[in-house]
Amino acid sequence: MAPHAAPPAPVDEVRSRRLALALAIGLACGVLGRWLPFPPGVDPGPACRLLFVTGLTTSCWLLHALPIAAAALLPLALLPLLGVASTAVLTQGYADPILWLFGGGFVLAQAIERAGLHRRFALRVVGALGAEPRRLVMGFFLAATGLSMWINNTATALLLLPIGKVLVQRLAAVGDLAPRAQSNFGAGVMCAIAFGASLGGLGTPIGTAPNALFFAAHEPLVAAGAPPVSFLAWVLAFAPCAVLLAVASAWLIVRIALPVPAGRLPRGGELLREAQALPRWSLAERRVAVLFGSAVLLWTTRGDLQLPGGGVLHGWAHLLVPAGERDRFIADGSVAVLVAVFAFLVPAGTPDRARLVDWETVRQMPFDLLLLLGGGIAMATAFGPTGLSAAFGELLRPLVGAVHPALLLLALIGAVTLLSEVASNTAVATLLLPMLRDGAIAARIDPLVLMVPAVIAASCGFMLPIATPPNTIVFASRQISFAQMARAGLCVDLLTAVTLVPLLWWWALPCLGVDLHALAPGGGR
Secondary structure, three states: OOOOOOOOOOHHHHHHHHHHHHHHHHHHHHHHHHHOOOOOOOOHHHHHHHHHHHHHHHHHHHHOOOOHHHHHOHHHHHHHHOOOOOHHHHHHHOOOHHHHHHHHHHHHHHHHHHHOHHHHHHHHHHHHHOOOHHHHHHHHHHHHHHHHOOOOHHHHHHHHHHHHHHHHHHHHHHOOOOHHHHHHHHHHHHHHHHHHHHHHHHHOOOOOHHHHHHHHHHHHHHHOOOOOOOHHHHHHHHHHHHHHHHHHHHHHHHHHHOOOOOOOOOOOHHHHHHHHOOOOOOHHHHHHHHHHHHHHHHHHHOOOEEOOOOOEEOOHHHHOOOHHHOOOOOOHHHHHHHHHHHHHHOEEEEOOEEEOOOHHHHOOOOHHHHHHHHHHHHHHHOOOOOOHHHHHHHHHHHHOOOOOHHHHHHHHHHHHHHHHHHOOHHHHHHHHHHHHHHHHHHHOOOOHHHHHHHHHHOOOOOOOOOOOHHHHHHHOOOOOOHHHHHHHHHHHHHHHHHHHHHHHHHHHHHHOOOOHHHOOOOOOO
C-alpha cells in the first residue's frame, strides 16, 4: 500500500517559516554591510541596521511573509527604534508627492473605467494589431515607450493601465488561452506598460525625473566651461536606445520570462468584429477623455523645457510661484489631485450615474500599494545620512582608472540598477550624480562617463513593485504577482545591463560629445 501523502502545512506555519527566512536574509544583509568600504569617520552601525531593515522588508514582500501593507510599515516601526532615522523624517516618505500622483491618477483611471473608455481603446489596439498575444504585448511595450518620452512615465502607466486591464479581461472571456498562458499574458501586458514607460523615459530630458537631475548636476560643469548637453543631443543619444531596449525586452518576456503562445487566437475574430462594431463616443467618454487630456497637458507643460539652442521654454508653474520655489512648489501630484477633484464634480451625462466618479468607487483604491511605495521612499531617505550611498560609491572608486572603461560602465550600471530596485530612482540619482561627478573629476576622466550610465541605470530597476512608480501602478491591477514581476524584471535587468554597455560606448556617449580616446586613466578632458 502506498504511503499516505503528508498533509499540507497550515497557513500560519508556512507564513512563520517565510518570516523566519526573511528575518535571516535581513540579518545576513546587515552582517555583510560591515564589509562595505565606508568613508573614514563614518560609523557603519546605522547603515548596517538600515541594510537589515531593507533586506527584511524586501524579503517579506517577495516571500509573502507578511501582508504588503504590514511589511511596508516595517521601516517606520524599526528604523527609529534602531536609531537609524527619526519618525518625523520617515513619515515624509509615506506622504511623498508621488503617492498623491498615484492616488489622483487612480481616481482618473476609475473614471475611465466607469465611462467605458478603456474598453474602446483596448478594442482599437486589438483591431490595429490583431488578436495575437505576443504582438499585443509588443504593441503595449512600444506604445508605453513612445508616450513616456514626452509624458511623465507615471502618467503613461496610468493612461495605459485601464486599457491593458480590459484587454486582458476580454481575451480571458474568449477563453482560447490555457490558464497559465492567460496568467502570463496578463502579467506580460502589465510588464509592457510598466517597463515600457520606464524605458521610454530615458529617451528625452523630460521623460523621467532622474534625467532632469542629471542636467542639474551637470550645470556646474557647464558653468566651469564644459560643453552643455543639448535637448536634441540627448534625444539622438537615447531615443533609439529606448526603442531598441523595448523591442528586445518584449521579445524576452513573451518567449522566456512569461511565455505566451505565438499566432492568432482561434476565436480572436470575435474581438476583431467587436472592435469594428464600436458605437459612437458617449457623452461620459468624451468628458473623461477631455479630463484626462487636460491632466496630461498640465503634467507635460508644468516645468521649464530646455531648448536645443540653449534657451528655456517656461512652463505654466513659472507664472504662478516665486523663482526659488518653481522646482518643488507645484508637483505633478497636485495636478493629479486637482483633476481627480473635478472628476467628482463633472456630470457623467448618463441616467445611472450622477458624476464621473463617486466615493463608493474610489474606496476601492489599493491603499496597501500606497503604503508599499511610501515604505520604499522612506527607506531611501536614510541611504544618504547613514553613509550607505557613500559606501556604494566607494565600491566603484577603485575601478576608476584601474580597469577598462567598458568594464567600469558594466560595474556602474549593475550597481546602480541593484540600488534602484530598493530605492526610488529619483533618490538614487539625487544621491549618486554629484558624487560620481566629483569622483570623475578627481580621477581626471570625463564626468559624463560616470554620470550618464548612472542616470540611465537608475531608471532600469524592474524587479520589484517599489523600483519605479510604473511598477507600483501596474502591480495595483492585481494582474501580476510578485514572482512574475521579479522573474520578468530580472530578465530585463540583465538585458539592459549587458546591452547598455555597447549602446553607450558606440552610440550614446559619442552623441553627447565624449571623446572615447580620452577615457584612459589621466586622459580625461
